[in-house]
Amino acid sequence: MSDKKNWPLWEIFVRSKNGLEHRHFGSLHAADAEMALENARDVYTRRNEGVSIWVVESKNITASNPEHNGEMFEPAQDKVYRHPTFYDLPDEVKHM
């Protein structure tokens, strides 16, 4: 294979309707952002799946490492006081 540049990979996010957030739909290759948008329309919204598309070149995404999930997410597990059910209130208290 030659050393010429291949089309980079893009991550595609689609808002399926107004009022909902953009959601990751998948990825595709394209020469630039404009082509990534056009290709995303054809690949991911052939049946009215979207009203708005974001494309981000995959290399620009920084992801957390699952091997560090412990230090990353476990500290939240023992903080039960962040949830309303932690607080004991009498049944008579309404609207709270």
Place this chain on the structure above:
Amino acid sequence: MSEEQIKNLEAQFEARIARDEKIEPKDWMPEKYRKTHIRQMSQHAHSEIVGMLPEGNWITRAPSLRRKVALLAKVQDEAGHGLYLYSACETLGISRDELYEQLHSGKAKYSSIFNYPTVTWADMGAVGWLVDGAAIINQVPLCNTSYGPYARAMVRVCKEESFHQRQGFEIMMKLANGTPEQKELAQDALNRWWWPSLMMLGPTDAESIHTEQSMKWKLKRKSNDDLRQQFIDQTVPQAELIGLTIPDPDLKWNDERQSYDFGAIDWDEFWQVVKGHGPMNKERMKARVGAWEEGEWVRDAAMAHAEKKQARKQKQAI
């Protein structure tokens, strides 16, 4: 990592899958899991891409505009399915170029069914009805497979696939209810596509080398023979409904099993086609490699244009 550590990680990994947890791209996974998934997902993607060729053959000759837009949309879906699957496969650390290279060099396989020719318009009906029908039976269980990106791609594929089968059946139904010549076309297509469709569900369980491991990883939920039986049981009444005859003299309802008994499959033919000696193997690869090579200048030009535009933008910013 020591051997013991790897064993430990593998045990944890298998336990996660057994608990129905999904595996995501950056998670640790056994090398064999990665390789098996690259093999199966790329084979699946290649099948979608090569699968466009037998039907693309008939787009310009579709008998009406209604049939033409449907066939065009179906072939476009197949391109889309190939792309979902290739990008899901790339999350396992293989590049698109490597995947294409494996297809073009013959190192990677695609479904043997696409090595049969589509000689009449009725073949568009038979392919949609039988080939897509068999594909759906194969694919639905994969929506729950353990590898997240594959499962998500399959959910999209399955949602779109049911139109494919319905449009095929509609073509067959129309022909079967048409003139005697049209009915003959439909019957002839069924005769030619029936057995290859049964083979498409894979070798018998006794000969299937990957089944056991694949079941464990939920790459497979039912054995090839079970899927084949399911396909036969659901397809025979559909053929009866439109007055066509399944080309199998041994086909018979078995009251005890509540299932159809069927005749012997010619597995020699299957293995011949898998090994590259089917009627269209050479032709399909020639068309595929040709499209890739002849499109090279377009891909290069698009890349050069994108770089030029980018450079101009940066210059303006200064």
